[in-house]
Amino acid sequence: MTLQDKRVVVIGGTSGIGLAVSKAFVEAGSHVLVASRSADKVEAAKSKIGSDAEGYVVDFRDEAALAVFFQSVGPFHHLVVTAGDGVMGPFPSLPDSAVRTAFDSKFWGQYVTVRAALPFIDASGSITLTSGVYGARPPKGASTLAAINSAVEGLARGLACDLAPIRVNVVSPGLVDTPIYSGMDDESRQGMFRAVAAQLLVQHIAKPEEIAQAYVYLASNTFTTGTTLSIEGGALLS
Numbered sequence: 001m002t003l004q005d006k007r008v009v010v011i012g013g014t015s016g017i018g019l020a021v022s023k024a025f026v027e028a029g030s031h032v033l034v035a036s037r038s039a040d041k042v043e044a045a046k047s048k049i050g051s052d053a054e055g056y057v058v059d060f061r062d063e064a065a066l067a068v069f070f071q072s073v074g075p076f077h078h079l080v081v082t083a084g085d086g087v088m089g090p091f092p093s094l095p096d097s098a099v100r101t102a103f104d105s106k107f108w109g110q111y112v113t114v115r116a117a118l119p120f121i122d123a124s125g126s127i128t129l130t131s132g133v134y135g136a137r138p139p140k141g142a143s144t145l146a147a148i149n150s151a152v153e154g155l156a157r158g159l160a161c162d163l164a165p166i167r168v169n170v171v172s173p174g175l176v177d178t179p180i181y182s183g184m185d186d187e188s189r190q191g192m193f194r195a196v197a198a199q200l201l202v203q204h205i206a207k208p209e210e211i212a213q214a215y216v217y218l219a220s221n222t223f224t225t226g227t228t229l230s231i232e233g234g235a236l237l238s
């Protein structure tokens, strides 16, 4: 069950949850390879993660680029995917094109990444995908995210059967303070964080490090597969 000296690929490992996941695997003794679209983010992440982290520029929606990426990476043990863009908006007026773009990223990106990674993942290894609490408890305007997150969780249950003995699981985070919200102005973001925190049983929104532990657990526990691990501060009960 040790992660010592394991090779771990984190797609989306240059920011937010993925960056914290990468640091957590390094702390567990793994060799981490991070990938995302922006060369600047990849370079910055490598120095933040430290150790001898490797970084690659790749868009996980691009199957040809993924094939080249995994060929360069070679054999490895654990795959984590935290990349993915969603979309929010009222169902009647949200354009289909925006919904399809979100599916192309968060659902299809994860789907094609797993397929491209398969020839290189060790049979004793694992795959951990990312959904989100809106899959189980969507607020108004989150029907697309509810659908995508549920689809990712269903996909992982199917893949756990199809790809065994490789284990396949999902982390479903609640609200986490990450750069995903950097498009909002400071006041609105802090207001949203305060409002959500007040509704949660734990009375705070998550730091990325609180979520990262779930990915480390799922990679290391050799009896866990087909599972969605919800880390949402009690959002499902409050």
Ligand SMILES: NC(=O)c1ccc[n+]([C@@H]2O[C@H](COP(=O)([O-])OP(=O)(O)OC[C@H]3O[C@@H](n4cnc5c(N)ncnc54)[C@H](OP(=O)(O)O)[C@@H]3O)[C@@H](O)[C@H]2O)c1
Residues within 6 Å of the ligand: 011, 012, 013, 014, 015, 016, 017, 018, 035, 036, 037, 038, 039, 041, 042, 058, 059, 060, 061, 082, 083, 084, 085, 086, 105, 106, 109, 130, 131, 132, 133, 172, 173, 174, 175, 176, 177, 178, 179, 180
């Ligand atoms: N933060 C939350 O409150 C929250 C809650 C529930 C679920 N989630 C889910 O958790 C996951 C991570 O979110 P986060 O908050 O950590 O976001 P984040 O800080 O924005 O990080 C997203 C990462 O994914 C990469 N990425 C995005 N699109 C990509 C693409 N097409 N190809 C390759 N890499 C790509 C980004 O780097 P580049 O820009 O360089 O590509 C970045 O490294 C997402 O699936 C999100 O939906 C987040």
